[in-house]
Amino acid sequence: MKKSITMIMISASILCAQSLQELYGEVANSPLYKSRAETIEAQRQSAAAERYEDGWSMGAEVGGAFPKDGSSSGGEFSLSIGKEFTLQHSVLGAFLRQNGEYAKLGKTVEINRIKGRIFRVYGEYCIQKEALKAQKSLAAVYKEMLKQIDTGVRFGEFDSSKALMAHLALENLNLKIVETQSLLSSLRSDISSVVFFDGEAVCNSLEYDMNYLLNPANSAFRPMLEMGRKRAKEVMALSRSRIPKLGVSASYSDEIDTRRTMLGISIPLAFGNRNEAQRSAALHAYEAARSEMEALNRAYESASGALSERLSLYSTKVQMFESSINLTTDTLIEQSRLRFKAGEESLLSMLKAAETKLQMIETLIALKIKRHDAVAQFIDRYAIDPEGVTK
16 A cells, blocks of 8 residues: 655654664664674575585595415505586576575665664654653743742741642652653663664654655565565475486506506486475475565555554644643643732642643653654564655
8 A cells, every 4th residue: 555645753753864874874784783694694505505515525545455366466555536516507506596685685674674673762762852851841840830939938928838749749750850861871772782872863853755664665575575486486496306416536546567547427316306395395485485475465555554544643643732732731831820929829720730731741752652663663564774764
């Protein structure tokens, strides 16, 4: 399913493009990617080794001859050298090429998923930075309230219980600030475990290319499955018969009264024997590869439709909460503060207005994280390069 939807992410929901590019550029040299790439390469080499074996051999013999007729006896020795040559190089070469391409595409899947991991964690990091900024801004409002209340207590306008209530409200907010700072530290650590990150980033607003994100052709699994089908087809061709080997040898011997040289050639008697079990396995692997491609297309279509609906819903809710926070709650807090100062409103009303803003900030942050994680999970599930998702 292809849908043309452009979603604008707000300031702190994702890091700036330059910072993303810097982090993505380090992925290929990260220990995490190198370890996964080496595993893929080992599997490729192992598959090739099962099919392709050529080698040299040498031999030597030493002995003695003792004729029964009483003629001269003495020592004898011989030297030999030989090499095996794998036949069907055209079929085998095609398999090896397909196997190499399959491994290369497997590495692309791994690197896209690691980049997707950075995309997710860094996006959450930027959202939490926004939360911290909002919490500290609200803390300044609490401190201003507390200053007014403390002044009122000194002049006998309020009893000390009101000051205690205000202090507790501020302390509760300070605890939330500490929690957010701790979470930021954890997110920085998660990024640093993959690539170098000094914890400094500018989080700007960016646009997502939803056409790219929702297009199944951009999944790294798609070319990998296509190559897997081709590779399975080559395996079927190889499984029709054992790979014959041509053996070539040469020997030299020095006997009592004769020097002898020999040239030899050999082909295994199993030439042309079909391995029915291997052929059956190859046929099932080929059919599985075809079915996997169809399954990918169907799953992608279904998942992309669901993602589009979720993002649309999240974006609507985020805009609504942002509008309420920037207009309604800020105005309510200011009016409550002025009425409280003029003795027209109680302390509880003023604190309630501030607590309402804090609750709305927490709800807004939770929505942004869910929206960002929905995109990140989709990227990871289908191994999409996040660099193509961001405009």
